Amino acid sequence: MVDGFADSERAVREPEKGMSAGAQAIAAVVAVGGLALALWALGETLGQGSGTSGPATCEAAHDTKSAKSVTGDQLCTALNRPDLPALLGTPDEYAQTADGNVSTMTSADGSKTSTPEADVDLKTYSLRLSLSDDDVPVADMAAFLGVTAQRRTVLGHPAVLYSDRTIALSFNLGGGKASSGPGGVARSLLVARDAKDGGGFYEVSLWRQDFATPDDAALFRVAEKVLPTVPGWREG
Numbered sequence: 001m002v003d004g005f006a007d008s009e010r011a012v013r014e015p016e017k018g019m020s021a022g023a024q025a026i027a028a029v030v031a032v033g034g035l036a037l038a039l040w041a042l043g044e045t046l047g048q049g050s051g052t053s054g055p056a057t058c059e060a061a062h063d064t065k066s067a068k069s070v071t072g073d074q075l076c077t078a079l080n081r082p083d084l085p086a087l088l089g090t091p092d093e094y095a096q097t098a099d100g101n102v103s104t105m106t107s108a109d110g111s112k113t114s115t116p117e118a119d120v121d122l123k124t125y126s127l128r129l130s131l132s133d134d135d136v137p138v139a140d141m142a143a144f145l146g147v148t149a150q151r152r153t154v155l156g157h158p159a160v161l162y163s164d165r166t167i168a169l170s171f172n173l174g175g176g177k178a179s180s181g182p183g184g185v186a187r188s189l190l191v192a193r194d195a196k197d198g199g200g201f202y203e204v205s206l207w208r209q210d211f212a213t214p215d216d217a218a219l220f221r222v223a224e225k226v227l228p229t230v231p232g233w234r235e236g
Contacts, residue, residue, distance in 0.1 A: 055094040056080070058118070070131050070231050072100030076118035078229045079129045079222075087221045088206075090124045097121045125214065128205040129226065135199035138192040152189070154223050156235075159191040161216065166207050184211030189223050194234040202227055 058076035080098040085091050100118040107113065117130035142149050142160045149162040166183030186207035193200040204223045206214040227233055 056096055056098045056120075058098045058100055070116050070133075072102050072116040072118055074100070074231055075116055075129045075131065076100030076120070078226050079118045079127060080120050081226065081229075083225070084120065084127075084222070085122060087225060088122065088125050088218045089215060090122060093122045093124060095120050095122060124209060125218075126207055126209065127222065128203075129230075130203045130205075131200070131230070131232075132203065133193075133200050136201075137197040137199050138190050138201050139197055141190055141201065154189065154191045154220065155227065156195050157192045158195075158197045159189055159223075161187065161189055161219075164188055164205070168211075184208060185213050187214045187216055187219050189219060191223060191227060193232065202230065202233075 058073060058080050076098055077100075080095050084095065085093045098118070098120045100116070102114050102116050104112050104114050113134075115130055115132065117128060120127050138158045138160055142151055145160060145162045149160050152159040152161050164186040166186050167180050168183040184207060186205050188203055188205040191202045191204070192198075193202065202223075204219065204226065206219045206222070208214050228235075
């Protein structure tokens, strides 16, 4: 999947979630996500992968109950749409893995924050859709992300476009060893839940399997098609 890795290895990429706007996860979550993809790669090697049965459907086994109105399964269903490959500019590809879950972070004061999210992986691109249901407006997040963040508008909602880094996770399927290193660039859009930016936002992230810079136009196409189908989206 990645240049520079031995044939006996499979490599997967995940955003450096410790640096993401929501800051809702820790390194262990990245490792778990990467392991799930590596196990899919192992199944493909043994002739049991999703390539033998067509595009992947959303798996909700890890979608734990949450007080939020939107679940990871619902986000996965919205993201894993039939025209997703065409929106990405790769119409001949299909979803190889698709998953929804709810991750939980415990703060120093003991309070817990749950974040529903979904991941879909194709041959060229990987995507993540998440929801932050707090009171933080996108305008405040733009200031937090620094001078490189670009203020945009998506379907009449305030938005911010920014870059993040990915972590490359390599799994030696024969030796049972794993290693990590710097990956490529992930491009992400924070989009306010309502046109008045009253708090809370969706985050759509896109990164490539070959470490190349993702196509911003593809990211916007996906956001504009997917977000109106997520429960709780408010028209601008």
